[in-house]
Amino acid sequence: MSLKKTYEPYFKIGAAISGWNLKTPSHMELVKEEFSTFTAENDMKPMFFLDWEANLAHPERYDKEPAINPGKAVPFLEFAKEKGIPMRGHTLAWHNQTPKWFFYRNYDAEGELADRELMLARLEHYIHSVLDYVQTNYPGVIYAWDVVNEAVDEGDFRQRSLWYKILGKEYVFKAFEFARKYAAPGVALFYNDYETAQAWKRDFIIEEILKPLMEKGLVDGMGMQSHLLMDHPNMEDYRTALEMYGALGLEIHITELDMHNADPSRESMHRLAERYQELFRILIDAKKKGLANVTSVTFWDLLDETSWLSGFRRERSYPLLFQEGPGGRENPGRCERKEAYYSVLKAVG
Ligand code: GLA
Numbered sequence: 001m002s003l004k005k006t007y008e009p010y011f012k013i014g015a016a017i018s019g020w021n022l023k024t025p026s027h028m029e030l031v032k033e034e035f036s037t038f039t040a041e042n043d044m045k046p047m048f049f050l051d052w053e054a055n056l057a058h059p060e061r062y063d064k065e066p067a068i069n070p071g072k073a074v075p076f077l078e079f080a081k082e083k084g085i086p087m088r089g090h091t092l093a094w095h096n097q098t099p100k101w102f103f104y105r106n107y108d109a110e111g112e113l114a115d116r117e118l119m120l121a122r123l124e125h126y127i128h129s130v131l132d133y134v135q136t137n138y139p140g141v142i143y144a145w146d147v148v149n150e151a152v153d154e155g156d157f158r159q160r161s162l163w164y165k166i167l168g169k170e171y172v173f174k175a176f177e178f179a180r181k182y183a184a185p186g187v188a189l190f191y192n193d194y195e196t197a198q199a200w201k202r203d204f205i206i207e208e209i210l211k212p213l214m215e216k217g218l219v220d221g222m223g224m225q226s227h228l229l230m231d232h233p234n235m236e237d238y239r240t241a242l243e244m245y246g247a248l249g250l251e252i253h254i255t256e257l258d259m260h261n262a263d264p265s266r267e268s269m270h271r272l273a274e275r276y277q278e279l280f281r282i283l284i285d286a287k288k289k290g291l292a293n294v295t296s297v298t299f300w301d302l303l304d305e306t307s308w309l310s311g312f313r314r315e316r317s318y319p320l321l322f323q324e325g326p327g328g329r330e331n332p333g334r335c336e337r338k339e340a341y342y343s344v345l346k347a348v349g
Pocket of ligand 1 (some may be wrong): 147194308
C-alpha cells in the first residue's frame with residue numbers, strides 16, 4: 001500500500017522536495033513509492049529562477065525583460081519527466097524570496113523603485129519566460145502554478161509587499177492575466193496563501209481576489225497552504241473554509257501541509273496521527289459529497305529531518321509522516337513511516 005495508490009480515487013498526493021532530497025537516493029525512493037505529485041521547495045521561486053548575474057551585469061539590456069536562468073529548476077523538472085510524476089509550479093509572484101533589486105530601476109537596490117509601467121513589463125516578461133521555458137522543454141510536466149502567493153495580510157492586501165507598493169492590488173490581477181495568456185491549455189492557475197481557514201482572511205480572499213478573478217476567467221483553483229499547529233486551526237473552521245472555497249466551483253489544492261509538533265514522544269506522535277486522520281477524513285468527505293473539489297494534497301517537505309519548521313520555529317519539529325532511517329542523514333537507509341503515515345492511509349474507507 002502507498003499514499004498515492006490509496007488516494008488515487010480522490011486526489012493526487014505529494015511532497016515538497018529540496019535539493020538535498022534530490023541528491024539522497026533513499027529520499028527519492030520514498031517519493032517514487034509514495035507520491036503522485038511534488039513541488040520544488042525553493043528552486044522555482046523568483047529568487048532562483050531569475051538570472052542574477054545577467055540582470056545585474058547588464059541592467060540596460062534586461063531592464064524591461066528580466067533574464068532567467070533555469071539551472072536550479074532543471075534537476076526537478078528532469079526527475080518529474082523521467083519518472084512521470086507531475087509537478088506543481090511554485091511560485092510566480094510573491095513578495096518573499098524575490099530579490100529586492102527586481103523591484104528597482106536598473107536593478108539597483110540602492111536607487112529608485114521601478115514605476116508601474118516598468119514593473120508590469122518585468123512581471124509579464126518574467127511569467128512569459130518561465131512558462132515558455134517549462135512548457136517548451138518539459139511539456140505536460142507542470143499541471144498547476146501558484147501564480148500569486150500570499151497577497152493578503154492584516155485585514156487587507158499586503159501593504160508592505162514591494163509588488164503592492166509599486167502596483168497596488170493590480171499586480172495580483174495582472175499576474176493572473178499574464179499567466180493565463182502564456183500558460184499552455186490545461187495548466188491550472190492557483191491563488192495560494194496561509195491561514196486560509198481564518199474567517200476574515202477567508203472572506204477577504206473570496207471577495208477581493210477569487211470572485212473578481214473568476215469573473216474574468218483567470219483563476220482555476222485555490223491553494224490552502226495548511227501549515228497547521230496541533231491546536232490551530234480548529235478543524236471545524238478548516239472544514240467551513242474548505243467548503244466555502246469549494247462552493248465557488250474552483251479546484252482546491254492543499255499545497256503545503258504540515259503540523260508543527262515539537263514533542264517526539266509516542267503520545268504526542270499519536271495525537272499528530274489523529275489530527276492528520278481527522279483532516280484527511282474532512283478532505284475525503286468534502287470530495288465525496290461534492291462540497292469541495294480537492295484534486296491535490298501536498299505535504300510541505302518529505303521528512304521530519306528536512307522540515308523547514310525546525311528552523312522557522314527555532315525548535316526541532318516532528319510534523320510529517322516520515323523520518324530518516326536509523327543511519328540518519330549521514331548514512332541514510334530506507335526512510336521510516338511514522339504512526340501518522342498509517343493513520344492517513346486508514347482515513348480512507
Ligand atoms: C510559504 C511559502 C513556501 C515556503 C513556506 C515555508 O508557505 O509559500 O514556499 O517558503 O512558506 O517553507
